[in-house]
Amino acid sequence: MSHPDHGTRRDFLKRSAIAGLGLGLGTLTSAEARPDPAQLKHRAAADMGTIRPRPAGQQPVWGLTTKPQDKVRIGVIGLNRGRAHVASAVATPFAEVVALCDILDDRAKEQAEVVRKKTGKTPAIYSGDENAWEKMVARDDLDVVYVATPWEWHKPMAIRAMELGKHAFVEVNCGLTVDECWDLVDASEKHQRHCPILENACYGEEELFVLNLARQGFFGDLKHGECGYIHDQRVSGSGPKGFTFMDKQREWRRHYATLLQGNVYPTHGLGTIAQYMGIGRGDAFKFAVSVSSPEFGLSQLRERLKPDRDRSKDQQFVCGDMNTTIVKTELGRTIVVQHDNTSPRPYTRGNLLSGSLATFAGYPNRLAIDADNVSPLLDPKEKRHSHAWTYEGDKLQKFMQANMHPLLKKLMAEARKVGGHGGMDHVMNHRFLDCVRQGITPDLTVYDAASWSALVDLSDRSVRDGSVPVAYPDFTRGGWKTLKPLAIVS
Numbered sequence: 001m002s003h004p005d006h007g008t009r010r011d012f013l014k015r016s017a018i019a020g021l022g023l024g025l026g027t028l029t030s031a032e033a034r035p036d037p038a039q040l041k042h043r044a045a046a047d048m049g050t051i052r053p054r055p056a057g058q059q060p061v062w063g064l065t066t067k068p069q070d071k072v073r074i075g076v077i078g079l080n081r082g083r084a085h086v087a088s089a090v091a092t093p094f095a096e097v098v099a100l101c102d103i104l105d106d107r108a109k110e111q112a113e114v115v116r117k118k119t120g121k122t123p124a125i126y127s128g129d130e131n132a133w134e135k136m137v138a139r140d141d142l143d144v145v146y147v148a149t150p151w152e153w154h155k156p157m158a159i160r161a162m163e164l165g166k167h168a169f170v171e172v173n174c175g176l177t178v179d180e181c182w183d184l185v186d187a188s189e190k191h192q193r194h195c196p197i198l199e200n201a202c203y204g205e206e207e208l209f210v211l212n213l214a215r216q217g218f219f220g221d222l223k224h225g226e227c228g229y230i231h232d233q234r235v236s237g238s239g240p241k242g243f244t245f246m247d248k249q250r251e252w253r254r255h256y257a258t259l260l261q262g263n264v265y266p267t268h269g270l271g272t273i274a275q276y277m278g279i280g281r282g283d284a285f286k287f288a289v290s291v292s293s294p295e296f297g298l299s300q301l302r303e304r305l306k307p308d309r310d311r312s313k314d315q316q317f318v319c320g321d322m323n324t325t326i327v328k329t330e331l332g333r334t335i336v337v338q339h340d341n342t343s344p345r346p347y348t349r350g351n352l353l354s355g356s357l358a359t360f361a362g363y364p365n366r367l368a369i370d371a372d373n374v375s376p377l378l379d380p381k382e383k384r385h386s387h388a389w390t391y392e393g394d395k396l397q398k399f400m401q402a403n404m405h406p407l408l409k410k411l412m413a414e415a416r417k418v419g420g421h422g423g424m425d426h427v428m429n430h431r432f433l434d435c436v437r438q439g440i441t442p443d444l445t446v447y448d449a450a451s452w453s454a455l456v457d458l459s460d461r462s463v464r465d466g467s468v469p470v471a472y473p474d475f476t477r478g479g480w481k482t483l484k485p486l487a488i489v490s
Contacts, residue, residue, distance in 0.1 A: 034130075105125075144167045175449075178454050197448055200424045202271050204272075222353065227338075261460050262461070263456065265339055266453075294320055
């Protein structure tokens, strides 16, 4: 697949680094070896679903156990998004922030001071040099490396961390092509290190509530989900810290709108539905079909603001404002995934799950319950019918409180105090770090990271080829057929 390349490769890479989110590429340190989104390698549609054979001697990691430890030592690369992970770590008694890394010295020093004030210990700082992160991940006193950099840096940084014996906690999207996702799976299996996706939406209050009910069979036979990321990001914030999608803070992300035509950010929605349905654990994605609307949002924003500071004034956007992708699973279930960050519309992740006995819909939260639902969670005398929402508003809130996921029940007070997307950042981080402490597999594995992130590539290919169905690769290599859905963790 060919993509337009606006501006020089070196210029874009320099600008990406200055944006303050990422550094270098694995063991490759030359300027020409840095990751370049315009040089991504994409498979043909007929080859998307091809399963890469597991190399000889390589073992799956869905049941990987490691040595339990009293203290989990972490390093964080990328201290914009990474600030939330630092905040969680310093609030977690069994975690220690050992090292911090960012291209911007001031940002690294700021977060180091946060750690010092909270813990009395000052972490090592790696900054200024675009390859400084390599020195950080080479330390022998790190158990976990957080990768919170621009998307194109996620795979190489994660792989290098695992090569050096660290677990890699990777922000979304973990990989940008099907082959990048396979590379992460192979690296995790080869080095027997965890590589979970940092999908915080899976740990939101509503999402954990729905997951709890789904695990108890409340919805009956699951058949359909709807989700997405509808978030108008044309203008973010106000005052001195406010910026628009045309500013340098967004240049690295805006660049993808010139390269990709599908869903560039699918995991917030897809990940939660996949958890409900047990994707990778009893079911699997089978194929995807994707369509995109015309593009107006970024072009009209550029025309209104008339930027002259960088090459945004000349960029040609190919990504439609609204992308809609339908995913079919091996068990016949359907999932609608949408993405739109340039239209005047209130924020929503959709979060709808429909089964034979109940349907939950988010934004606003509502729950419809079939008259034949005999769940012990329900009052058998309660009148219900299929033409009205059974629970909504205060009534639903009381039901949610009574059926709160045990993990949230344990961590809610602390999570709200720590913050981070309403506390779900902290619930996620605490859970992942606790899994490392116990020596058990995190809830979200490298197979989840790969299958959720791969929709970027699959949806782009489908749109480019006229919205044809594109086969989904099975990153578990058949493991989903025998693996059981996760238990309700506490």
